Amino acid sequence: xxxxxxxxxxxxxxxxxxxxxxxxxxxxxxxxxxxxxxxxxxxxxxxxxxxxxxxxxxxxxxxxxxxxxxxxxxxxxxxxxxxxxxxxxxxxxxxxxxxxxxxxxxxxxxxxxxxxxxxxx
Amino acid sequence: xxxxxxxxxxxxxxxxxxxxxxxxxxxxxxxxxxxxxxxxxxxxxxxxxxxxxxxxxxxxxxxxxxxxxxxxxxxxxxxxxxxxxxxxxxxxxxxxxxxxxxxxxxxxxxxxxxxxxxxxxxxxxxxxxxxxxxxxxxxxxxxxxxxxxxxxxxxxxxxxxxxxxxxxxxxxxxxxxxxxxxxxxxxxxxxxxxxxxxxxxxxxxxxxxxxxxxxxxxxxxxxxxxxxxxxxxxxxxxxxxxxxxxxxxxxxxxxxxxxxxxxxxxxxxxxxxxxxxxxxxxxxxxxxxxxxxxxxxxxxxxxxxxxxx
Numbered sequence: 001x002x003x004x005x006x007x008x009x010x011x012x013x014x015x016x017x018x019x020x021x022x023x024x025x026x027x028x029x030x031x032x033x034x035x036x037x038x039x040x041x042x043x044x045x046x047x048x049x050x051x052x053x054x055x056x057x058x059x060x061x062x063x064x065x066x067x068x069x070x071x072x073x074x075x076x077x078x079x080x081x082x083x084x085x086x087x088x089x090x091x092x093x094x095x096x097x098x099x100x101x102x103x104x105x106x107x108x109x110x111x112x113x114x115x116x117x118x119x120x121x
Numbered sequence: 122x123x124x125x126x127x128x129x130x131x132x133x134x135x136x137x138x139x140x141x142x143x144x145x146x147x148x149x150x151x152x153x154x155x156x157x158x159x160x161x162x163x164x165x166x167x168x169x170x171x172x173x174x175x176x177x178x179x180x181x182x183x184x185x186x187x188x189x190x191x192x193x194x195x196x197x198x199x200x201x202x203x204x205x206x207x208x209x210x211x212x213x214x215x216x217x218x219x220x221x222x223x224x225x226x227x228x229x230x231x232x233x234x235x236x237x238x239x240x241x242x243x244x245x246x247x248x249x250x251x252x253x254x255x256x257x258x259x260x261x262x263x264x265x266x267x268x269x270x271x272x273x274x275x276x277x278x279x280x281x282x283x284x285x286x287x288x289x290x291x292x293x294x295x296x297x298x299x300x301x302x303x304x305x306x307x308x309x310x311x312x313x314x315x316x317x318x319x320x321x322x323x324x325x326x327x328x329x330x331x332x333x334x335x336x337x338x339x340x341x342x343x344x345x346x347x348x349x350x351x352x353x354x355x356x357x358x359x360x361x362x363x364x365x366x367x368x369x370x371x372x373x374x375x376x377x378x379x380x381x382x383x384x385x386x387x388x389x390x391x392x393x394x395x396x397x398x399x400x401x402x403x404x405x406x407x408x409x410x411x412x413x414x415x416x417x418x419x420x421x422x423x424x425x426x427x428x429x430x
Contacts, residue, residue, distance in 0.1 A: 021378070022419060023419065051411075054415070055375075083411070087381050090365055091381075
């Protein structure tokens, strides 16, 4: 799995390529917690390159989501492939995560986020 | 691995063997409900066999119990496909159970009895199951087998890990209204999908660390033109919501790695579309194949060789 991090003015886009599973979950958690630890709590995970997610991947996503929301931010998904979307749907994640068709839409969804959510650099 | 079938290790090696036993991933295949669509499990079996991945246990629910039992009994994929097409035909539900219908219409007069209430006669179903499994017992299977059903008295999931295979499948596939509940060890059991359409928890409980799970959402009715279809629609709504909530919980609550295999069965599959079994198997194989590289990596990481290093 490869992770590219792009820090925008307020929103951080984390582009993930490969599978989100037990072999890569820790790396993913660290990537997100690094951002959250730097007060960058408005996160977008670009899933266009994610081929598959297992239960360990789901747990990593949930942990990162809780961290971000705990500080008033959020983790939103963009460009999820149909196969991955089916797993997210089956596991109930589509009811707790905001998912967008593409990265610009996900980034734009944070427009107007103020207070703690606006505390990022 | 199946510890029951392994000889006890000699004393000096017992620590290493125990460590290996503890570390070696135990692989389970969970086949959820989905009537004939469960034949996708045969495709998964093929993909696993080709990758050289053995199963330490198989769990089956409802229609999935048939395929879990065939696999556990040691039938190779081609044989399982052939048996399915021979057994699972429209005749199974063609004969009506008139007594049950009258009992539903006039319960007092006809003395309604819950253990008899199924609108279809199950004699052909039982004959077919006997043909396929004879007197085979769950505890004697080549691969450990667990079949799930639901206790009709309290809704609890019942895991059948011993007893006759035919009883297990009959209980697990006791589709409400169609087939009567089935008594096993004094408990009246109904279809396993009512307690968990994809019982991953059974594999977790029996020590599986890597769980390949295949399940299907119940189809929604194209048109609601009868009370029967109305009932099936309600059943689909409830079971699909149950499937998602149970899977969400199992995925997040345990440390076992669950790989959901979701075959993209795009064609409409009706209850007895056995002609479509080859297509279903192909889709199951394709979906499983996508996950083989990861599954192999995962198992290689915990292979005995890495313990020796």
